[in-house]
Amino acid sequence: MxxxxxxxxxxxxxxxxxxxxxxxxxxxxxxxxxxxxxxxxxxxxxxxxxxxxxxxxxxxxxxxxxxxxxxxxxxxxxxxxxxxxxxxxxxxxxxxxxxxxxxxxxxxxxxxxxxxxxVRAKLFKIGQLVLKHIFLHQDEYKGKFAQNWQGPYMVRKVLSGGVLVMSEIDSTE
Known part of the structure; x- marks a missing residue:
């Protein structure tokens, strides 16, 4: 409502x-x-x-x-x-x-x-490198002219509904 x-x-x-x-x-x-x-x-x-x-x-x-x-x-x-x-x-x-x-x-x-x-579904695999998109409402957002992505991250787990557990290259989740 x-x-x-x-x-x-x-x-x-x-x-x-x-x-x-x-x-x-x-x-x-x-x-x-x-x-x-x-x-x-x-x-x-x-x-x-x-x-x-x-x-x-x-x-x-x-x-x-x-x-x-x-x-x-x-x-x-x-x-x-x-x-x-x-x-x-x-x-x-x-x-x-x-x-x-x-x-x-x-x-x-x-x-x-x-x-x-x-919408096109993306299939991710464990070990694949991905970038994280930064949206306007997120704390990481730095402004109009800053980069709108972070990474690269490595996919550690693929859960249902397109949820990913990612870690940095140095393995911190």
Whole structure:
């Protein structure tokens, strides 16, 4: 769940960066950024978060001022008919959520297949020399222009899942 919150925050920050020139005044634009985030169709689920919560798409203020066919049709309904229509929409929320879950699962499968097409399994043998890649988040990372590898190391054991027990050439594990 924490990863979902981090991804949401990252996306809202991206929207805010596009809306403001400097770091000042972001709080004035936050409500607009949140509205944009909630009303944009997500590729992964094929729907907007607003639709999943409220069971209907949003009506922006411009649509209320300029009467569109959808608004005109709703206005001409009697109160009883409008309530029936709204109840029908609300009963379809569960169905819409199930469609979104299926869409999300299909999207996830497509992403997994795309990932596995790019990944090539490497088979290591005991005694083989290898280099250790240094990633940005590791303590050994020295900066943009430093080497991004360490080694060489010698493979001592090959465990399941691609895990290696390595040692330096002088045999310290």
């Amino acid at each position: 924490n990863g979902v919150v981090e991804a949401t925050n990252k996306n809202i920050k991206k929207i805010l960066r596009k809306m403001i020139d400097n770091h000042r005044g972001w709080h004035d634009m936050l409500s607009y950024a949140l509205l944009g985030y909630r009303t944009i169709v997500r590729t992964s689920i094929g729907a907007t978060p607003y639709l999943l919560v409220y069971g209907t798409e949003t009506v922006i203020p411009a649509e209320v001022e300029m009467p569109l066919l959808r608004i005109i049709q709703e206005v001409e309904l009697s109160d009883v008919d409008w309530v029936r229509k709204r109840i029908d929409q609300l009963t379809l929320i569960a169905e819409k959520r199930m469609v979104v879950v299926c869409h999300g699962q299909l999207y996830r499968q497509r992403m997994i297949c795309a990932f596995h097409k790019k």
